[in-house]
Amino acid sequence: MKSRYDALVIGGGPGGAIAAGELAGAGHSVCLVEKRPAIGAPVRCAEGIGKDVLKEFIAPDDRWISAEINGARIVAPDGVSMTVEQQMAGSKVGYILDRKIFDRDLVWQAASRGAEVHVKTRATGPIVEDGAVKGAVLETCGTTRKVKADVVIAADGVESKFARWCGVDSAVPLRELMSCAQYILTDIDIDPGLTVFYLGNKVAPEGYAWVFPKGDRTANVGIGISGRRSRDGNRARDYLDRFVAAQFPGGKTIEYIVGGVSVCRPLPCTVADGLMVVGDAARLADPMTGGGIYNAMKTGRLAAGVASESISSGDCSSSALMAYDRAWRDSKLGKTLERNWRIKEYFITLSDEKLNTIIHSISKMNLKDFSVFNLVKELIRHNPRLLLELKGLHDSLKAG
Amino acid sequence: MLVIHRECCGYCGACVSVCPEGALELVDAFLTVDNACRSCGVCARVCPVGALEVCDEEPV
Ligand SMILES: Cc1cc2nc3c(=O)[nH]c(=O)nc-3n(C[C@H](O)[C@H](O)[C@H](O)COP(=O)(O)OP(=O)(O)OC[C@H]3O[C@@H](n4cnc5c(N)ncnc54)[C@H](O)[C@@H]3O)c2cc1C
Numbered sequence: 201m202k203s204r205y206d207a208l209v210i211g212g213g214p215g216g217a218i219a220a221g222e223l224a225g226a227g228h229s230v231c232l233v234e235k236r237p238a239i240g241a242p243v244r245c246a247e248g249i250g251k252d253v254l255k256e257f258i259a260p261d262d263r264w265i266s267a268e269i270n271g272a273r274i275v276a277p278d279g280v281s282m283t284v285e286q287q288m289a290g291s292k293v294g295y296i297l298d299r300k301i302f303d304r305d306l307v308w309q310a311a312s313r314g315a316e317v318h319v320k321t322r323a324t325g326p327i328v329e330d331g332a333v334k335g336a337v338l339e340t341c342g343t344t345r346k347v348k349a350d351v352v353i354a355a356d357g358v359e360s361k362f363a364r365w366c367g368v369d370s371a372v373p374l375r376e377l378m379s380c381a382q383y384i385l386t387d388i389d390i391d392p393g394l395t396v397f398y399l400g401n402k403v404a405p406e407g408y409a410w411v412f413p414k415g416d417r418t419a420n421v422g423i424g425i426s427g428r429r430s431r432d433g434n435r436a437r438d439y440l441d442r443f444v445a446a447q448f449p450g451g452k453t454i455e456y457i458v459g460g461v462s463v464c465r466p467l468p469c470t471v472a473d474g475l476m477v478v479g480d481a482a483r484l485a486d487p488m489t490g491g492g493i494y495n496a497m498k499t500g501r502l503a504a505g506v507a508s509e510s511i512s513s514g515d516c517s518s519s520a521l522m523a524y525d526r527a528w529r530d531s532k533l534g535k536t537l538e539r540n541w542r543i544k545e546y547f548i549t550l551s552d553e554k555l556n557t558i559i560h561s562i563s564k565m566n567l568k569d570f571s572v573f574n575l576v577k578e579l580i581r582h583n584p585r586l587l588l589e590l591k592g593l594h595d596s597l598k599a600g
Numbered sequence: 601m602l603v604i605h606r607e608c609c610g611y612c613g614a615c616v617s618v619c620p621e622g623a624l625e626l627v628d629a630f631l632t633v634d635n636a637c638r639s640c641g642v643c644a645r646v647c648p649v650g651a652l653e654v655c656d657e658e659p660v
């Protein structure tokens with residue numbers, strides 16, 4: 201490891217890997233550090249992603265595609281379901297990944313483009329000079345090193361501390377942190393091409409349970425509940441065990457993971473002097489779905505673009521780096537995050553009876569694509585009263 | 601004080617993200633708590649498995 205790089209990236213998830221790869225590809229010296237000994241393990245993800253967005257970043261590879269998805273099903277609290285299918289017959293819309301391999305491939309890609317990578321290496325604090333971030337203190341197996349950089353990109357995920365150490369308060373409100381548990385269950389009866397979402401206050405308060413196929417008889421079966429609804433005896437894992445006992449009594453658990461996803465608004469500002477924050481660390485997971493792989497990769501790429509210019513021009517002040525903050529906020533991603541946050545705030549107020557009514561109104565739906573926006577628009581078409589009930593929701597849909 | 605039941609912890613970092621004091625940290629699979637902790641219990645609420653517990657006194 202050198203004592204100085206153009207850019208230092210903290211975290212080897214999808215956000216950090218893309219940022220490091222793009223910067224290296226632009227000819228900068230880049231060092232990526234990941235505190236875990238193995239990239240991507242343990243997985244903290246249901247591994248679902250849209251096909252079209254993924255291919256912006258990496259060519260599909262069978263080694264990390266567990267399943268291809270052509271539809272989704274939403275199950276109401278009373279068990280009645282609604283199936284959403286893609287309009288274009290025959291074309292699959294999404295993948296369920298194998299993130300242990302996927303995440304490592306992204307880092308591999310960054311390394312091949314010239315980034316230096318260090319695993320089992322943790323950032324323990326920033327180097328700050330005259331109020332600007334100038335690098336980080338790194339710890340590897342008991343050895344501490346100071347590494348300087350023109351720009352530090354914090355891609356340290358949901359448990360991010362780096363931005364906080366630099367003075368950015370990134371604590372997530374309890375009610376907006378989804379507490380999650382997931383099993384890989386095998387030997388279960390599923391539809392291998394459908395992702396299934398179960399709604400309801402008994403199943404998953406302010407969240408949902410999911411079944412994401414990993415093969416013909418295997419799936420990620422998980423649950424996320426709002427942190428404020430989590431209590432002894434009613435934690436995510438308790439809800440998951442009850443869900444599995446009811447839906448898949450004979451299933452065999454071959455993996456068990458827990459995790460947290462933020463469903464709050466993004467950080468009010470994602471840059472400081474010498475610092476950029478991307479992905480989950482910037483609280484950029486989608487508030488409706490909890491999906492954050494794409495948002496992490498996308499913001500990793502946007503950050504790398506602005507960092508590259510700033511490094512080349514010798515100005516890595518927050519006002520120069522602000523171009524990144526503006527870029528993601530003004531992009532489709534930024535607008536979708538804001539709109540879905542509003543939709544989420546509305547949906548969590550709905551009673552089970554109300555959810556039943558909404559879902560009963562449509563049993564089959566054909567959509568051009570699976571976005572939350574299209575889904576909600578279609579739901580409103582069948583339940584016009586929904587709009588009257590919440591003016592804010594109306595406005596946020598118009599904004600889309 | 602905050603007690604960490606490491607035998608249950610799945611080292612997911614959910615608790616770290618909600619701590620208002622920044623007192624928790626995941627060192628790979630080892631969760632640590634420092635003396636900024638004021639025993640507010642927010643982390644114990646959010647934990648998906650119940651691996652955290654605020655106790656009045658140090659357990660014997
Ligand atoms: C249960 C669950 C289900 C989910 N399902 C989906 C889904 O189906 N689809 C989807 O798109 N998203 C899903 N998500 C969200 C998705 O996993 C994240 O949004 C995504 O991983 C964010 O990528 P990232 O690069 O920002 O952070 P991460 O992937 O979390 O990577 C951050 C990395 O930084 C490392 N790190 C942290 N601190 C330091 C430090 N101080 N020094 C060095 N390294 C450090 C961490 O070890 C980690 O490897 C889910 C999340 C959970 C918890």
Ligand code: SF4
Pocket residue numbers: 458608609610611612613614615616631646647648649650651652
């Ligand atoms: S939330 Fe619970 S399982 Fe996750 S790291 Fe904290 S103590 Fe461990």
Ligand code: SF4
Pocket residue numbers: 602618619620621622623624633636637638639640641642643644654
């Ligand atoms: S009890 Fe409160 S202050 Fe202490 S670690 Fe947990 S969340 Fe942080």
